[in-house]
Amino acid sequence: MILLAAAAAQLMAPVPTRKNWVSPDDVPLDLINESKLYTVGIAITVGPDGKRQGCIIDHASGIPKLDAYSCRLASQRLKFRSPRVDGNASYGIYKTSLKWWVGDDYPPASRELADLYLTVSQLPENLKSPTTVRLMSAVDEAGHIYDCVAEESDSSPELVRIGCEQVLKTYTAKPARTPEGVVVKSAQNVTVSFETR
Numbered sequence: 001m002i003l004l005a006a007a008a009a010q011l012m013a014p015v016p017t018r019k020n021w022v023s024p025d026d027v028p029l030d031l032i033n034e035s036k037l038y039t040v041g042i043a044i045t046v047g048p049d050g051k052r053q054g055c056i057i058d059h060a061s062g063i064p065k066l067d068a069y070s071c072r073l074a075s076q077r078l079k080f081r082s083p084r085v086d087g088n089a090s091y092g093i094y095k096t097s098l099k100w101w102v103g104d105d106y107p108p109a110s111r112e113l114a115d116l117y118l119t120v121s122q123l124p125e126n127l128k129s130p131t132t133v134r135l136m137s138a139v140d141e142a143g144h145i146y147d148c149v150a151e152e153s154d155s156s157p158e159l160v161r162i163g164c165e166q167v168l169k170t171y172t173a174k175p176a177r178t179p180e181g182v183v184v185k186s187a188q189n190v191t192v193s194f195e196t197r
Helices: 002-010 064-077 157-170
Strands: 038-046 052-059 091-100 116-120 131-139 145-150 186-196
Touching: 038 064, 052 064, 052 091, 064 091, 116 157, 131 157, 145 157, 157 186
Parallel strands: 091 186, 116 186
Antiparallel strands: 038 052, 038 091, 131 145, 131 186
C-alpha cells in the first residue's frame, strides 16, 4: 500500500472529484431515438491547476448534437484533482464515455469503450469476461507512455501488471497541448478491456 501511495504521488492522472455527475434527468430526449443505445467517448484536457481546458469527442455517437451535448455537460460539471507527472503538476487528459438510452427495457449489453483490448486465457477467479481496468499513465510529448500504475486501489494486481506491460509496449496516446498549442508531457487515464478466449 505504501508503494501505491508513493507511485500515486509521482503520477496522478486527472480524476474527477465526484463519480456520479450524470443522472437520468440529463438524458436528452429530443436528441435520441427510443430503444437505441448511443455511446459518446470524450477526452477532457485538464491544466496543471486542475481546471478544464477543453473537451473533444474521442468516439462519436453518430449524432453531432448529442456529442456536443455530452462534452458541454462534462465541461460544466466535472471538477478535477490536479494531474501530476514525475512528481510535478502537469497537464492531463481524462477520457470517459457516456451511454445514452431511453426505453421501457434495459439497454442492450454493449462492449465497453477501451483504449486497448486484450484477450487472455483466464481471468482472476472473482471477475467475469469482459472486464476493464483503468490505469494512469505518464505520456511524453510524442505520445509514448513511460510510466503506468493502477487508477483504483481495488483493481486486480495481475490485470494491472498485464495491462501496464501491454500499454507500455503497444499503446500510443494523443499528446496533451497547452491552450497555445504547445505539446507537453501529461498524465492520462488508459482503459484496458480484458476478454477470455
